[in-house]
Amino acid sequence: MTRTRLALGALISAAALALAGCGVSEAPTASWHGAAAQSGLADGGQGGGAQAHPISDSTAQAGKPSASASAAPSASASAAASPSASAPASASSDGIMRQTGGAQVALTFDDGPSADTPKLLAMLRQQNIKATFCVVGVAVQEFPQYVQEIVKDGHTLCNHTWKHDEKLGKKSADTIRADLQRTNDEIxxxxxxxxxxxxxxxxxxxxxTAVQVARELGMISLGWTVDPSDWNTQKWKGDQMTQHIIATVRNNTxxxxxxxxxxxxxxRSATLAAYKTLLPELKQKYTLIALPN
Ligand SMILES: [Zn+2]
Structure with missing residues (x-):
């Protein structure tokens, strides 16, 4: 446990989990991003550059480093960063890869695996589409068989930290390293x-720091360009969410x-419903790839 400096985060998480009707803070099925919604630190913050409700184009802002990184301007930060052996050509100056580097489009799915993962895997299999899964350590611990399925189906794995600590990057390099290593060990x-x-x-x-530690562990930091905020089930519900996801992905990809x-x-029922529509559509317009291993 690396909770010593997480009092506030824990409180926020607890509040968000209570809202989500789930009181088990370690449960992988809890809404990881509920806390983000409350604190304004949602996915979409920096990886894609958009804010908590990023319906519009997020690509333009995709290069923004996080607030905590502002002390080290992205250009010089990456210049100063040591071995960039694993940094792909498509990485930005801050070392974060937000594009595939070609015309191909990459689907990435975060925060699993969960009980919904097999349903998504079945849809991907049916369409013969490969994707990338950013998995959370505690979820891997709960559903190791789904990680096996992900790999067996030819998808790519991505480390999404041990228990989705949104403030991990502000901690020491050693703390970050231990978290990422523990997650990789569990995988x-x-x-x-x-x-x-x-x-x-x-x-x-x-x-x-997080980008550098990940690099030392042989991992490329992966951002995104399109964020339908499908985690934000407080804001959009049911079919409204499904339509929101479809429209955002359709218009911004x-x-x-x-x-x-x-x-x-x-x-994740809205996400699954949305991708039932989106997968054939995207497949027709783009070459969809699992990020290369
Ligand atoms: Zn996440």
């Missing part, structure tokens, strides 16, 4: 030879884009 308990080449900070709250959605962290 490899499920799939011993798993390739884990990507890291996505919860909430997109990347910091230069461009060649090279990375689309952020969620297969865990709460009720």
């Amino acid at each position: 490899r308990k499920a799939v011993p030879d798993a390739q884990i080449k990507y890291f996505r900070h919860p909430g997109g709250n990347f910091t230069p 461009r060649p090279g884009g990375v689309i952020l959605s969620h297969d865990g962290g709460g009720d």
